[in-house]
Amino acid sequence: MTLLDEWLRPPRSLLVGLFLLTLASISTLAWFGWRLLDQERLVEAQHAREHLEQSADRIAATLRGSLAETGDRLGTWLAFPMPEVKPEDGVFLLLAGDLLESSPGGRLLYQPLPSPLPEAPEEAFAEGERLEYPQPKPELAAAWYTRLAGSTDPAVRAGALMRLARVARNAGQAMGAEEAYRQLEAIPSAKVAGAPADLAARLALAELPGRRNEGNALLADLRAARWQLTRGQFEFYWDAAARAAGREVSPSPEAVALTEAAMQLWDPRNRPPAARGQTTLWVDGRPWFAVWRGAPERRALWLVRPEAILRPVLSREAVEWEAADNEGRVVAGRAPTGRHPAVRPAAEGQLPWTLYVGGTLTAGDAGVSARQRFLVAGMGIMVLFLISGTYFIGRAIRREMEVSRMQSDFVSAVSHEFRSPLTSMRQLAEILALGRVPNEDRRQVYYETLVRETGRLQRLVEALLNFGRMEAGARQYHFEELEAATLVERVVAEFEPQIAGQGRHIELVGGGDGCTIEADPEAMSVVLRNLVDNAIKYSPACPTVWVEWGRQREFVAIRVRDKGVGIQPRERRAIFRKFVRGSAAAEGNVKGSGVGLAMVRHIVAAHGGAIRVASQVGQGSTFTVLLPAMERV
Numbered sequence: 265m266t267l268l269d270e271w272l273r274p275p276r277s278l279l280v281g282l283f284l285l286t287l288a289s290i291s292t293l294a295w296f297g298w299r300l301l302d303q304e305r306l307v308e309a310q311h312a313r314e315h316l317e318q319s320a321d322r323i324a325a326t327l328r329g330s331l332a333e334t335g336d337r338l339g340t341w342l343a344f345p346m347p348e349v350k351p352e353d354g355v356f357l358l359l360a361g362d363l364l365e366s367s368p369g370g371r372l373l374y375q376p377l378p379s380p381l382p383e384a385p386e387e388a389f390a391e392g393e394r395l396e397y398p399q400p401k402p403e404l405a406a407a408w409y410t411r412l413a414g415s416t417d418p419a420v421r422a423g424a425l426m427r428l429a430r431v432a433r434n435a436g437q438a439m440g441a442e443e444a445y446r447q448l449e450a451i452p453s454a455k456v457a458g459a460p461a462d463l464a465a466r467l468a469l470a471e472l473p474g475r476r477n478e479g480n481a482l483l484a485d486l487r488a489a490r491w492q493l494t495r496g497q498f499e500f501y502w503d504a505a506a507r508a509a510g511r512e513v514s515p516s517p518e519a520v521a522l523t524e525a526a527m528q529l530w531d532p533r534n535r536p537p538a539a540r541g542q543t544t545l546w547v548d549g550r551p552w553f554a555v556w557r558g559a560p561e562r563r564a565l566w567l568v569r570p571e572a573i574l575r576p577v578l579s580r581e582a583v584e585w586e587a588a589d590n591e592g593r594v595v596a597g598r599a600p601t602g603r604h605p606a607v608r609p610a611a612e613g614q615l616p617w618t619l620y621v622g623g624t625l626t627a628g629d630a631g632v633s634a635r636q637r638f639l640v641a642g643m644g645i646m647v648l649f650l651i652s653g654t655y656f657i658g659r660a661i662r663r664e665m666e667v668s669r670m671q672s673d674f675v676s677a678v679s680h681e682f683r684s685p686l687t688s689m690r691q692l693a694e695i696l697a698l699g700r701v702p703n704e705d706r707r708q709v710y711y712e713t714l715v716r717e718t719g720r721l722q723r724l725v726e727a728l729l730n731f732g733r734m735e736a737g738a739r740q741y742h743f744e745e746l747e748a749a750t751l752v753e754r755v756v757a758e759f760e761p762q763i764a765g766q767g768r769h770i771e772l773v774g775g776g777d778g779c780t781i782e783a784d785p786e787a788m789s790v791v792l793r794n795l796v797d798n799a800i801k802y803s804p805a806c807p808t809v810w811v812e813w814g815r816q817r818e819f820v821a822i823r824v825r826d827k828g829v830g831i832q833p834r835e836r837r838a839i840f841r842k843f844v845r846g847s848a849a850a851e852g853n854v855k856g857s858g859v860g861l862a863m864v865r866h867i868v869a870a871h872g873g874a875i876r877v878a879s880q881v882g883q884g885s886t887f888t889v890l891l892p893a894m895e896r897v
Contacts, residue, residue, distance in 0.1 A: 286654040290647055297643040304639070313604075319581045320606035320621040324613045326577045331555060331616070335540060338557040338564040354568025357526055361561065364530045370489045373515060373523045374498040376530050379491065383455035384419040388412070389427060396427075402435045413447070422454040422461035429468065438472070445469045459501070460491045467501060470508035479509030487515060495527075517548065525552040525567055535560040542616050544570070544589050551595040553616060570596040570617070584623035685717040692717075741784040741870060745894065748779040748813040748820050755792040756811060759800070768800060773812040779820045780894040787867045794860040795824040795887050803828025803884065819873070819890040827884035836877055840865045864889075 341356070355372065358365040366372050392412070395405035409431065412424035429444035448456070448465035456464050470479040482505040485491075486498065493501065506513050524547045528534055536543075542555040553573060556565040570587060574596050578585050584600040590610060599605075600622025608619040692710045701707040756770045763770070781788075792811075799809040803826035810825040831839065838844050840861050868875045872892050879885035 282654060282657060286650055289650055293643060293646060293650075297639065300639060316583075316606045316621060319583055320608050320619065323577055323581060323583075323585075323621060324608045324615060324619060326580075327574070327619075328614055330573065330577060331542065334555055334566060335557055338555065338566060341564045342558050342562065354566060354572055355522065355526065357529060357565040357567055359530055359535070359560075359563045359565065364526070366526065371519070371522060372526050373486070373489050373519055374493045374495045376494070376527055377492075378458065378494050378497070379455060379460055381453060381455045381460060382419040383458070384417065384423040388420055389423055392424075392427060396431065400434075402431050406431045406435075413444075418451050418461075419454040422448060422451045422456050425451070426456045426461070426464065442469065442472065459493070459497055463491050463493075463501060467504055467508070470505060475508065476510050479505050479507075483509060483513065487519070518550070521547040521550045522552070522567065524548070525554070529554055529556075529565055529567065532560065535563065544595060544616060546593070551589070551593070553595070581621075583621050586620040587617040588620070589617055685721040688717045689714055689721070741787055743782050743784055746781050746783050746785055746788065748781060748822060749774055751783075751785065751788055751792060752811055752813055752822065755789050755796065758793070759796060763800060768807050768809070770796065771808055771810050773810060774814070778815050778893060779813055781820050781871075781891045782894055783871050783891065784867075788871070791864045791867050791889060792822065792824070794864050795889075798860065799824050799826035799828070799885075799887075802826065806884075815893060816890065818893055820893045822889045822891070823886055825884065825886040830881040830883055831877065831879040831885055832881060836879065839877075840875075 341358070356367045358367075362377060364376055389409075389412070392405050392408040395401045395408055406428060409424045409428035413421055413428060415421050415424065425444050425448040429441045429448065432438075432440035432444060445465045445468045449462050449469070451461045451465075454461045466478065466482050466485075469475060470482050483502070486502055486505060502515060525545045528545055528547075537560060539559055540557050542553065545552045545554060551570055552567055553570045554565050554567050556563050558564050574585070574587055578597075584598070584602070584605075586597040586599050586605075587595050589595055595617055597620075600620055602622035605620045605622030608615065608621070610616060610618045613619070692714050695701060696707070696710060701710065752772060756772060759770060796809065796811065803809065806827040808827075810823075812821075812823040812825065814821060844862075865875060868889055868891070874890045876888040876890070877885060878888075
């Protein structure tokens with residue numbers, strides 16, 4: 265284990281300890297939060313149950329009051345004319361002997377008894393029928409029926425017109441038959457063949473060819489219960505009208521069920537002897553509720569769907585509900601979603617059905633839910649703060665570790681950079697001091713080497729000092745007009761002596777006029793010197809480095825290009841940070857301090873420019889410095 269690993273161990277232990285402490289804090293907070301939420305849920309459930317029971321009591325009391333008020337009105341209706349009842353409130357029935365009256369009209373499709381309209385006896389038409397049968401004499405029969413059609417008795421007139429239309433139809437006289445049916449349609453106060461005369465006439469007209477519209481109109485009037493018909497008559501005329509209309513259609517199941525329920529209530533055998541009461545009827549799977557007042561001989565009833573009674577009562581409470589009869593069949597509503605609804609049995613609550621009430625939500629419950637949400641939100645924010653704090657603390661520790669590592673690498677690199685020239689200078693100085701130089705030429709070489717190493721050491725020191733000034737913001741720049749070509753040629757000339765003996769070469773490519781910039785010559789020399797030095801060091805296999813300059817829109821571009829090892833994509837942004845050196849430096853054992861490109865970025869930014877890098881691993885890199893160009897006046 266190295267000294268650096270030993271140095272890094274405590275911060276990593278600190279990160280683990282920080283993570284465990286945060287995890288313990290979050291776990292403790294979550295446990296307390298869960299306990300608080302559990303208590304809130306228990307309190308909320310208790311309040312909800314109490315409110316549910318109160319709602320069920322209010323609903324039961326309101327329903328009892330509503331039914332009692334309805335019964336009182338029924339008792340009043342027995343002594344006064346039948347009231348008008350809204351269609352949505354069901355139908356009001358008055359039973360008096362064999363009489364059945366309903367209000368509002370048009371709700372019952374048929375009646376238990378046929379229409380009381382008069383009908384002429386068959387004997388009144390005996391002579392006309394003798395002329396029709398058995399040896400037909402249509403002209404004489406038509407004349408006979410025509411004479412009877414002028415009678416003042418509507419029943420005789422209706423019977424004569426029906427038979428006159430029959431004679432004309434059998435004789436193929438369609439116009440005459442239609443005329444007779446039209447006259448018959450205008451007699452609503454008599455019957456023919458046991459049915460209202462106008463109904464029989466309209467059916468006959470609808471059965472004529474091309475009269476589908478009249479068939480549809482007849483269906484609409486049958487649906488509106490325009491005539492008093494028995495069940496058999498209604499079904500017969502409905503089926504005949506549907507055939508005449510050319511379509512298969514059935515009467516409304518709801519209307520049929522209502523009518524059948526009324527028929528059951530009218531049946532004297534089904535009338536309970538009690539003077540007041542209520543019951544639930546089931547017709548074709550549909551529940552109907554009836555409440556009555558009065559003796560069996562004269563009784564007022566209100567027949568209605570259970571929903572019509574329950575919904576106005578339950579709409580005042582924000583609940584889910586269901587009502588069931590004594591056999592457990594649902595008459596209205598649907599089962600509450602809660603597991604324990606409030607139950608009000610029919611016998612105990614003096615109600616017509618057993619009520620199941622659940623799913624209530626009040627403002628108080630909403631307040632509890634809001635407190636729960638606030639508690640959860642508060643715990644979530646605290647957990648978020650803990651996690652965020654741990655993350656930022658851990659990130660800061662990691663950054664400090666990374667900075668410490670980079671500083672260590674920097675110290676090691678700088679020490680090595682200083683050691684090389686100092687070692688050379690010490691050895692040469694010792695040789696000169698001890699007089700071990702064999703001749704004057706060798707002495708001159710040693711002096712030149714000392715001068716070169718001294719300059720190298722000076723540049724290292726100045727680079728570090730300049731970088732420190734840049735970091736502190738104290739670096740002063742002296743701007744002057746400068747030609748890019750002059751700058752490039754001066755810097756490249758510094759490298760020529762040291763790379764000539766290595767077989768290396770720097771190729772210059774100029775870009776013509778208009779490449780004047782306003783810059784600090786020394787600072788820009790540092791920029792170019794660092795870029796050229798890196799290009800030489802990181803392209804050991806290629807003897808040539810290219811330095812190019814030229815105009816690029818409003819900028820002067822200076823490019824340093826090599827065909828070296830290249831830069832990994834993930835490192836291209838990091839290499840401009842201080843103390844950062846790419847993986848290629850470690851792999852190729854390339855000397856450097858890690859501050860060169862950071863200085864380049866500082867200097868270029870201070871000149872209002874930018875630096876770009878394009879690189880492919882194994883194919884080289886191109887660094888481009890963009891500086892604002894000066895326009896000639």
